Amino acid sequence: MTRSGSPPGSIDRARVVAADKRYVWHPYTPMRRWVDETEPFVFVRAEGARLWDADGSSYLDGNSSWWVATLGHGHPRLVTALAEQAKRFCHVPLAGATHEPAALLAEELVAAAPPGLARVFYSDDGSTAVEVAMKIALQRAVLLGRPAKKRFVALDSAFHGETLGATSLGGVELFRRAFAGVLVECVHLPVPELGEPAEGPEARAFAAVEQLLREGADTIAALVVEPRVQGAAGMRIHDAAYLRRVRALCDELDVLLVADEVFTGFGRTGPMWACDTAAVTPDILCLAKGLSGGMLPFAATLVSQHVFEPFLAGPEATLYYGHSYCGNPLGAAVAREVLRIFRDDDVIAAARPRAEAISRAFADLATLPGVARTRSLGMIGAADLGRTEGYLGGLGWRAFEEARRLGVYLRPLGDTVYVAPPLTIGDDELDELLAVVRRAVAYALGA
Numbered sequence: 029m030t031r032s033g034s035p036p037g038s039i040d041r042a043r044v045v046a047a048d049k050r051y052v053w054h055p056y057t058p059m060r061r062w063v064d065e066t067e068p069f070v071f072v073r074a075e076g077a078r079l080w081d082a083d084g085s086s087y088l089d090g091n092s093s094w095w096v097a098t099l100g101h102g103h104p105r106l107v108t109a110l111a112e113q114a115k116r117f118c119h120v121p122l123a124g125a126t127h128e129p130a131a132l133l134a135e136e137l138v139a140a141a142p143p144g145l146a147r148v149f150y151s152d153d154g155s156t157a158v159e160v161a162m163k164i165a166l167q168r169a170v171l172l173g174r175p176a177k178k179r180f181v182a183l184d185s186a187f188h189g190e191t192l193g194a195t196s197l198g199g200v201e202l203f204r205r206a207f208a209g210v211l212v213e214c215v216h217l218p219v220p221e222l223g224e225p226a227e228g229p230e231a232r233a234f235a236a237v238e239q240l241l242r243e244g245a246d247t248i249a250a251l252v253v254e255p256r257v258q259g260a261a262g263m264r265i266h267d268a269a270y271l272r273r274v275r276a277l278c279d280e281l282d283v284l285l286v287a288d289e290v291f292t293g294f295g296r297t298g299p300m301w302a303c304d305t306a307a308v309t310p311d312i313l314c315l316a317k318g319l320s321g322g323m324l325p326f327a328a329t330l331v332s333q334h335v336f337e338p339f340l341a342g343p344e345a346t347l348y349y350g351h352s353y354c355g356n357p358l359g360a361a362v363a364r365e366v367l368r369i370f371r372d373d374d375v376i377a378a379a380r381p382r383a384e385a386i387s388r389a390f391a392d393l394a395t396l397p398g399v400a401r402t403r404s405l406g407m408i409g410a411a412d413l414g415r416t417e418g419y420l421g422g423l424g425w426r427a428f429e430e431a432r433r434l435g436v437y438l439r440p441l442g443d444t445v446y447v448a449p450p451l452t453i454g455d456d457e458l459d460e461l462l463a464v465v466r467r468a469v470a471y472a473l474g475a
């Protein structure tokens with residue numbers, strides 16, 4: 029039996045939209061406009077780099093569904109890994125107990141991560157991966173008898189997640205405004221810019237961090253960075269040299285370096301980790317998003333032995349932190365399979381020609397009148413349209429609407445139009461995606 033004329037097996041699209049508009053509160057969404065005006069996508073299926081709407085139309089997924097589906101949607105090996113683990117057990121506590129997925133994944137992550145990371149703390153998502161990194165840094169300072177090391181340092185326009193701790197690190201003022209006065213103390217410093225000469229702004233960015241750390245290391249717990257590319261800021265890319273220099277500075281001045289690779293990890297910038305591009309090992313590494321291949325929320329925070337060591341001192345050195353789903357077996361089993369797929373299919377090498385295609389296409393976009401700036405790194409390409417007005421600009425959304433008409437999901441970051449597709453996107457699909465990006469950008473600019 030079918031209701032309201034919908035074809036067999038399909039959902040009642042209008043009913044879904046009505047229930048949504050009545051009851052759901054959407055992330056990062058002006059809700060008045062959503063309820064009054066927005067005709068949402070209603071996705072019913074996703075496979076590889078493609079999403080299907082209940083109305084029968086399909087869309088290429090230009091941003092891997094908010095940067096998580098690094099290996100594409102519904103990867104058969106990930107679906108199998110999830111189902112097999114679900115048949116055995118879905119969740120058990122990680123307090124006073126362990127299980128194969130969590131234990132062996134930790135071993136495998138330590139082997140795959142930049143050399144020197146030694147211990148894995150599990151949590152739920154990118155925000156909690158950062159939150160626990162902050163608590164580890166603070167408590168470690170107390171355990172070492174240096175309780176004044178309480179402040180954090182992060183970069184302007186940084187994004188590190190949504191919990192109050194992670195929000196404190198964020199450098200997008202718009203996202204912090206409502207929470208001013210209750211956030212953790214964090215100093216924000218200038219962001220290095222890509223391609224500037226060593227004497228230019230990049231060197232100024234380094235000089236700023238050097239001055240702050242030399243004067244204030246006694247009160248600074250950690251410097252937190254998104255290595256090589258600030259994702260939510262609008263795909264702002266900086267040089268590997270900055271990372272190398274802050275690594276050396278943090279070593280010299282005894283400040284922990286936290287690399288938030290929640291977005292950049294798992295091949296997004298080219299190699300497995302953005303830190304690899306600078307041959308740097310952070311003291312703390314935050315992973316989520318691609319870690320579980322877009323299947324379910326799951327995160328890991330890796331620390332080096334010298335970060336972990338003080339927590340071995342005795343019961344009073346315990347890290348009192350943990351989530352209900354800590355080390356979730358489903359997430360861990362999927363993450364193990366993600367690592368195996370990267371190895372078996374040499375995902376990193378296979379993505380290289382696709383990264384080159386993205387790089388060429390975005391370099392070409394720079395020739396369109398009204399495109400202010402373009403850049404690319406690995407499986408990321410970005411273009412700033414017009415005079416960029418950050419998150420509240422309208423040109424990015426014009427491109428979004430046109431891309432939608434042309435069969436691509438191309439959510440912008442304000443007036444920055446970008447792609448971050450699955451690393452495994454088909455070559456023809458990538459060509460199609462990049463052609464639509466060009467048409468949508470030209471449309472938005474009236475070119």
Ligand SMILES: *Cc1c(COP(=O)(O)O)cnc(C)c1O
Nearest residue numbers: 153154155187188189259290291
């Ligand atoms: C997305 C993101 C986060 C937050 O991750 P969630 O899973 O959304 O909580 C943190 N840091 C970076 C760099 C991110 O891109």
